[in-house]
Amino acid sequence: MESKTRTSSMKFTVVAATIMTVMVVVPACGEGRIEVIVPDAGSDAGDKGGGGGIGGAGGASSNNACTPACDGECAPLPPPGFSHPFLFAQGSQPIACPDSANLTETTRFAELVIPPAQCAECTCAPSTGECTQPTTITAHAADCNHTEGAIATPTNPPASWNGACAADNALAGGITCAGKACVQSITVGPMGKAKEACSAHASSTVGEFIPSPSWKTYATACQGMARGTCDAALCVPGRTAEFQLCVEREGIHDCPSDGYTKQFVVYDGFKDDRACEPCSCGAPEGSFCQAWLTVYANGACTSPVVAGNVWSGGNTCLDVTPPGAAVGSKLALEPTYNAGTCKPSGGTLSGEVALTSSHTVCCVA
Incomplete structure (x- = not known):
């Protein structure tokens, strides 16, 4: 009875060892799968790390798979004081953001056109x-x-x-x-x-006319997300035929000498406080x-x-x-x-059109 018991125990141990050898598993990088790795025949396959086994040459290949390449564009790091890189386009009308960078969209302006204003002549x-x-x-x-x-x-x-x-x-x-x-x-x-x-009196032949200014250029800034990594750079949505890769800073500043070198200045809006001075008359003379x-x-x-x-x-x-x-x-x-006469005054344009909230945009040339 004792001899049989030992024999059965040894067989069980061998089977268990075989199962443990077959069921070595590792996770596949970034995809939530489980791979089953079966060593080559031979007693030293696992010890030498061949063919992708744990601890072998296959380990370096697995590590590279865990750092995928950027699926957008590798952008230079922004200079101090500037924003995260974004896509930027200008046109005579607002331009819609590309699908890759449509998380936020900001419209600003450039080249304000100010038509001439006129005031009525006073009498x-x-x-x-x-x-x-x-x-x-x-x-x-x-x-x-x-x-x-x-x-x-x-x-x-x-x-x-x-x-x-x-x-x-x-x-x-x-x-x-x-x-x-x-x-x-x-x-x-x-x-x-x-x-x-x-x-x-204000002249009826030359009336007051102060047309509103208008923007010649619309500037669209788009932010999005890209997956992957870059060496010493930022992974961002890539440029298109219309959109450049840029950074920005509030106010008017010089662009850096490398990287983001092409400068644009855009504005949030304008303030128009122009008005015609009301007509008035001086003291009568000659009466x-x-x-x-x-x-x-x-x-x-x-x-x-x-x-x-x-x-x-x-x-x-x-x-x-x-x-x-x-x-x-x-x-x-x-x-x-x-009756005498009075010297008229007024009928002159006062105030000005002022640009508000300037931003310097620096783009990759």
């Missing part, structure tokens, strides 16, 4: 305004040619006089000043002007007021002594004949406003 209408009556009326003891230094006697109208008949500050007839008749001439002070202005004024001997404005046209441009002197007459009242007719 000013004749001025409008109001007139006020003189505030001073003075008698002089000399004729109009010699009033300087002569004795003056005020005979002013009431405050805020509207020209109606007024007997304020009357002077009796025949009064003398230093032996001379006090009333030999009447000097009327200037009229006043009020609420003067010119209305501004004046005038009215007909009469001085009367009595207080009822019925016995005229002297009359004349007074205005806003300065004093008006009227000689009294005969000298020494009474100044009992005064009356002024409705004044007339004579």
